[in-house]
Amino acid sequence: MLNTPATMLTEIELFSKAIRQQPKQKSTRRYHEFICENIVGVIENTFPLFSETQSADDLNQLANEFIYYHGATEPEFHQIATEFVQFSQKRAEITPPLLKLIEYEWVTFNVEIAMERMDKVHPSWEEIAVQPDVFTLSCNSVMQLIEVPFLVEEDTVNFLSKDEDFVVYGVYRTKENIVVSQKLRNIDVAIIQLISQTPKTTLAKAEQHIHTHLAGFDFMHWVHSFTQNQLITIQFLGDKHD
Template identity: 30%
Template sequence: MAIMNRMRSKHMHCPPSNMLSLMQAFADGVRQHNEHRETSIGQYHDFIWGNVHSVVNQTFPMFSQQLQENELNNLVTAFVEHSQAIEPEFHHIATEFVRFIQSGHHAVKPELKTLLEYEWVIFNTEINTEGVKAHSDIFSEKALLTEYRVELNPTVTFIQVPFSINDNEIAFHKVNQELQAYAIYRNMKHQVLSQPLGYNDRYILEIVSNQYSISVDELLAQVIPQLSENYIHEWIKHYYQTGLVILSQH
């Protein structure tokens, strides 16, 4: 039995050359749009194309809405025909599509490429397997806050983009306008949030992100006198409630 298993394994890893040729021809036929190919291959091509189109529309809705229908169709066709993607799962197709656009195989405006990457971060945060700790109301007394350490939400990703988003409305920035920073993360209710960050937010978060965790006292020592103690207390309280930061006791 062991010998038979090894023989099967050997044959599976080394298929006949004619089988490889047939498999390659089938794969090439599926990728390429050709009116003269076999009906079964054409149907499979249409199925794959429709699947990719659906993934792109559902995963990157804001990106898709910025394109004319024929522009989006051309991108999907180019991806099916020329990408090196081999994984069929939903999340693999989405990721491979972003890589394909990033590679420059098909011309896409830089701001639209950034929008695509922004939506991919949202998608990736949604499927991130990291757990987010539940939290409770610990702010009955401000004095208690100094007993805690501040950590970042483990699902957070920071990104800077040349646009602002308000109620899913996109406003692209002018050429020399400063980039907008966002913190994208999943809270304990499994909601993915995209939090725009101001200068003070970025200043504090950079300090916190440089360490696995930092005590409130240590944080205060680094930001005063630029920011007041009361400001930091209110900042921690706000972002603890939204889930961007986590508090753990010493």
């Protein structure tokens, strides 16, 4: 492979620097505006809830600051969303609640594009209920938990009034490739974490463990509900886990 001439590298560096600095020269300014428009497009499409909190001028300013200040760690175009999160985490002007919203939407985006696919074959609940000792529990393979200071209802965000208030969402994708964001209770989070930490535990052993700590809790009903919404997966003991 031939080495890039030093003069060309210098020219590329100068051209890139000029684009970052909102150039006045017409030809260079066109490149800057094109890149800025693309950055705004990525923000609006990947972070729509956050974008709703910003004016068009605010988004343009964010894009310009991103281009000028952010030294990308992975400058490929498809990495812009991740790079924008990293940029936002260092920008003092973005408040903690808005930063959490950006991170929440980034989690949603990553769940959507994750390569893993859900198994479409599941045992019937009748089989599971009869032989809980031959089935294992695992979490949805792309599920992520995130703690946030707001409630998400359809396409709106309602920020909680107190700084110490927060809720936990389980964000995952179904076998129909639909991204779901489910608000979870403390007990839900505790059981999900238990399942994540012991992925090969059988349904019978998990039920016994839960009953030791919460005698009145209907664990089987919980499992039935969470397998129906596909946050939890049940597999035959001999099957391979992802």
